[in-house]
Amino acid sequence: MNDHYLKKIDRVTAILTQLQSKPLVRAQDLAEKFEVSLRTIYRDVKTLENAGIPIVGEAGSGYSLMDGYKLPPVMFTKEEVLSFITAEKLMQKFSHQSLGNHYQSAMEKLRSVLRNSDKKLIQNIENQIDIFDYHQKPDDSIKNIIPTILESISDKRQLKMNYQNVGGEIHERIIEAVGIFYEFNFWYVMAYCTLRKDFRQFRIDRILQIVKIENSFSQEYGKISDHRTTGNGEKIIVKLLVDKKIMGHLVNSKRYYGLIDEVETEEGCVLTFETEWIDEGFPRWLITFADYAEILQPESLKIKIKKLVDRISQKNEF
Template identity: 30%
Template structure:
């Protein structure tokens, strides 16, 4: 943090907490007390009314506020929850910026609003799922990919697919031109032009390993707009499944990615899915046991029977 940013941050920190000692400020901004003393002097010379009380610390003169912004309780809660989300889902660099933003927002709130916001935030909590909690290496990868996108550098990595290719191989080495990152259902996806396939592909960050930024550059296409991008839909295999009425609500709550239609019938809930291949849905179907039955296609019905026979042999 440079001196200018630190001076503003000190003012905001004093405005937010009232009275702080030099050693407290030194710990917060990871600097020495001598530097804090110089910063306080610079603020005083610049006209900021910083008051020093021996044995207590520094504070701002009563009535001094920066900046002249006004938020409702709901607006402030929304912004602060947003910083929580960024800290959970984004890389370390953005997480640190989110923490700085949170401090600035809290600092500019009038005391009454700040107390109401603090109380409201105690009633709301963001819990990351196991997958979206983002292991340390995954956050590092997000930061690396974000930098590569901005600098228009190609990246190389090993990729593991959930389902094997037609040649039976699940693992491959890819070199791609990264265009953007998308957070989809709690998982980070990279949109990139794949050198191997010579087309746009989607890669889940959690399935990458040995990520390397290359010196080879690429030209970001002027006609590609991530916010407007819609991937082509090649899911042309229709699947229909019937669930027992007792567990129908559980299947609805599962929010399967491939689910397209739900229709209640006398004998249970009939669900329609669209997939590329039956392997994408097979584990999900098996997880519900005898409480669901595949109506079509016959290929999926056969696979379920085969897996049931294998399980019987194991038990």
Template identity: 30%
Template sequence: MNKTDRLLAIVLELQRKDILRAEDLAAIFETSVRTIYRDIQALSESGVPIVGEPGVGYSLMEGYFLPPVSFNVEEAVSLLIGTDFVEQKFDTEYSTRAQTSRRKIEAILPESVRTEVSRVRTTIRLLTGGKEVNRTEKTFLEMLRLAILEKRKVRFGYSKRMPEADGNRQSVRVVAPYGLVLMHGSWVLIGQCELRQQLRHFRLSRMNELIVLEDRFQLPEDFNLQDYKQTDDRHVYVCILAHSAIADKVKESGNFYLEAMEERADGLHVLFRVRQPEELLQWILGWGADMVVLEPESLRERIRAEVEKMLKCY
């Protein structure tokens, strides 16, 4: 980034946030604190009303607002691709807003930039990962988004992929919704579950009969969705052998539980880390005889039993 671009970007950052230290700006723009000092001085000398308070940081004088800025081709393409993503993956409300935002961005671009942006966009197509978000999930997404903003609890039926200790897959949950995360192409709700009395994750695709309740909740002061990391409770290792015929396809599969791969003389050895081996059962069976479980023995026996049941069907 050249100096002119950095000076403009500094003003935009100060306009976006109340106060920033020189160290903060240096980290954002990957430069030295001394360079930031020189930039602030240059901005002040050019008439930008920057207020500096020792030990606190820099801020713009109240009432100062930078006029709308123009976008270059790369910036405009980035924004328009972003609207494509929102339109595909978010709920109906945000999808509609993405469309109107796209039209506004295109309308304010100079003719020369708009023509070049259009040309570049014909060479790029956004195909988001994961399955398409269906109408029901989009409805749930909007309901949950509003419930989170209004701090209202929700109730829904939930279908687990693996049965609980009592053998049941279905349950009714009352949850204080803390946030929504798009994870591996699927929307996931993070919230405090009253049934389990702990923070849990819920895929929207496994929900049914979602209801927003009148009951309110308080978000814990120490919870920050941007900093939140799920507790890793995957302690079981599964090792499989993929024959050479499917090795490339396995590499490209992007399995969530995959830990490591190693090419050997007999094929591709793949290591997974799971909560319970059965989480990989259907995935392994889908590869047929080209995939062999090496360990644990319990999973080998389970697959053997499944194959025997399949043989009885034929």
């Protein structure tokens, strides 16, 4: 079967989904959605009719399925339908652009199997749910980047990419992807870098070009969490005595900066970290709540914090 017929099957199936999810579908809208001519849409609709799908309407007005015709007979509770709406709002705000079209297509298929009463419920309630996101999403020049990464994991094929680091330098890397994750408002790919011979995480919005290559790999890398704590430098043990009243503000970030132990005492919470970011990352994070924390060890961290505070004071002299 050639690509032409495969594309036609996919398009005809998608048209059926559109007919199931909406009360009336115009041929012009279908032609724009699938980027084909009106004549092609008319032929696709005729194909559905010849297959026994009861379509009401005609070219020029719009099409709909005969009332009562449902495929397949899936039933959802009202609570499940409401959860779909909430999940859709979250995905609209936080999903990567390369997943947007695929998710929208999946939601259309889901809506297509709902009862009319559930469709009315969605119509009435979806404008009453919103997610306010104060972080601007970067513009992604690559529209299929995350699916490409996930396909490479499934196929066990290496990826070649052009990656721009924080300093603006562009390097070519060949990686073996482990998985993707979302953190601090950005998507990342965790991968084994064949150049560095070690695991690295790459921000997806800094990938300028990415393709699957023929090279395969057989190594089983496990889960993302197995590699996120793997560092590239020497690990330093840090102990802090932190005021209990601000612990609630450190719930997520303390794990990110290498928390390995937490003990509550009368004086406060003793937090123990194992970090390789002792020179820059950890001191700059610590200074955001340094007035509520005492450095127990190492002494070198106290010196770094003092130097950082001195630089801030010099930059902001009154």
